[in-house]
Amino acid sequence: MRIPILKLHDYLLISVQVELDDQTALQFQEDLLNKIHQEGSSGVVIDLTSVEMIDSFIAKVLGDVVEMSNLMGAKVVLTGIQPAVAITLIDMGIMLDEVPTALDLEQGLDKLQQELEG
Amino acid sequence: MQPSIIEMIYSQREEIMKRWEEEVQRVSENEMGRQLPYDKYNETNAEFIHLIIDTLELDQNEAKEKLRFFAERLIHAGWPLSYFTQGMQAFRRVLLETMTSNDSLQSKTVFTTFYEIESWIDGIINQLVDEYTGSWENTLHLQKLALKELSAPLIPVFEKISVMPLIGTIDTERAKLIMESLLEGIIEHRSQVVLIDITGVPVVDTMVAHHIIQASEAVRLVGAECILVGIRPEIAQTIVNLGIDLGKFPTRSTLRKGIETGLELTQRKIVDI
Amino acid sequence: MSVQSNVEVHTEWGIVSARQAGRNLAKELGFSSVDQARITTAISELARNIYLYAEKGEIIIESVERMQSTGRKKGIKITAKDEGPGIKNIRQVMEDGFTTSGGLGAGLPGVKRLMDEFDIDSIAGEGTEITTIKWNS
Numbered sequence: 001m002r003i004p005i006l007k008l009h010d011y012l013l014i015s016v017q018v019e020l021d022d023q024t025a026l027q028f029q030e031d032l033l034n035k036i037h038q039e040g041s042s043g044v045v046i047d048l049t050s051v052e053m054i055d056s057f058i059a060k061v062l063g064d065v066v067e068m069s070n071l072m073g074a075k076v077v078l079t080g081i082q083p084a085v086a087i088t089l090i091d092m093g094i095m096l097d098e099v100p101t102a103l104d105l106e107q108g109l110d111k112l113q114q115e116l117e118g
Numbered sequence: 119m120q121p122s123i124i125e126m127i128y129s130q131r132e133e134i135m136k137r138w139e140e141e142v143q144r145v146s147e148n149e150m151g152r153q154l155p156y157d158k159y160n161e162t163n164a165e166f167i168h169l170i171i172d173t174l175e176l177d178q179n180e181a182k183e184k185l186r187f188f189a190e191r192l193i194h195a196g197w198p199l200s201y202f203t204q205g206m207q208a209f210r211r212v213l214l215e216t217m218t219s220n221d222s223l224q225s226k227t228v229f230t231t232f233y234e235i236e237s238w239i240d241g242i243i244n245q246l247v248d249e250y251t252g253s254w255e256n257t258l259h260l261q262k263l264a265l266k267e268l269s270a271p272l273i274p275v276f277e278k279i280s281v282m283p284l285i286g287t288i289d290t291e292r293a294k295l296i297m298e299s300l301l302e303g304i305i306e307h308r309s310q311v312v313l314i315d316i317t318g319v320p321v322v323d324t325m326v327a328h329h330i331i332q333a334s335e336a337v338r339l340v341g342a343e344c345i346l347v348g349i350r351p352e353i354a355q356t357i358v359n360l361g362i363d364l365g366k367f368p369t370r371s372t373l374r375k376g377i378e379t380g381l382e383l384t385q386r387k388i389v390d391i
Numbered sequence: 392m393s394v395q396s397n398v399e400v401h402t403e404w405g406i407v408s409a410r411q412a413g414r415n416l417a418k419e420l421g422f423s424s425v426d427q428a429r430i431t432t433a434i435s436e437l438a439r440n441i442y443l444y445a446e447k448g449e450i451i452i453e454s455v456e457r458m459q460s461t462g463r464k465k466g467i468k469i470t471a472k473d474e475g476p477g478i479k480n481i482r483q484v485m486e487d488g489f490t491t492s493g494g495l496g497a498g499l500p501g502v503k504r505l506m507d508e509f510d511i512d513s514i515a516g517e518g519t520e521i522t523t524i525k526w527n528s
Binding site: 079082083085096103104 | 297
């Protein structure tokens, strides 16, 4: 299964609508990096509103994606992390410290704009 | 106690135990059977009766200690108080029965009379015990509910800015509720900045600080930002003296200053007109 | 009466079906959405450990009950069983940040924090059994 990646000007938009299994997550990592390379994107918003669970593996993949994208010159914002998912991550001791977040897609785009301009 | 009684108990120990277990079985089938966990039932019975008889042999303090330990464990596992009171009454009945069973008719009459009075009084005792424990449990339940109601609401004050005033002591259970209502509220009001006001929290120790830090981390994950406000001088002192690191998120002394910071963070400010 | 489901884990899909089974039962037992996420995540961690280290094993998900003075308390019990290499140093795997797989090292200590009761039993060379319970408050 592949997660669709949409292009909007300089940005890439991803809305994760499926339950993330390991393979899908890794495939997504690869697809996103290729797309950034191909399009020369400067910002990425990954929306997780429909994701009901993030375990330590998925968290690691997401953290890695952010770091790798930064290396390629694209800022990443994660949006729409659900309260239950956030609490579970905190319980597990996973803070995702280096990862910028926003409430929803709209605010995520605002945040990217700010970070890229400021 | 008269040596003859102790001797009698020892010589008929097995018999007494057997009759006691039957008696308890009979009582518990009527009354408390439905409340008891059956897998441990026989095991606990055996332990209880041994403990009762042990109190004759052991040093008083030691016996008390053993009984306390046993009771604590059963309380924790949720056994009702009536198991103890009725179990003890059953033991007394069995003992008297055993004592008088081989005796003359006269003592039997005494026993019967005694039995009647006893069951009358025991009935009252049992009811009183039930009333008491029932009322304790009820009170406890209500207090828990009251505490839940006390748990902080998230109040939207401006667009994108909300305040959560915390009042009273924060324990782990409350911290969980606070965190949930905080995060749900953020989503509901689309808040970008949340001010957590701890003016009403009497003590901030490492535990409370830990809960607050965790809450602010979770707030960040859902995509908002936390500002801790209402830090009184004595709270600032304890936080530093305990070596708690709150450096990761902004703090302000008062709610007013916090709101100013919140407006700045969302590119707004209040001006005189 | 207790409901029980067993899920074999020997592919990555086993991980997905184990957590789905867990979420369904958690929902049925009336757990809050936060607790549902906690339970599902714990199952995911346990199932992944089986897949990564033992290749094959099973996750057993069942409802449990306990007596309390205020009435019956319901919970969900998860057992993760495998006949893999076992855990040589249990204290080490329960430390935050310890990892042999390149992960975050949050797995087992994380599960312990997500759940209410946690028990680990492992013999090197024979296998591992982890039992964990979450009570519905």
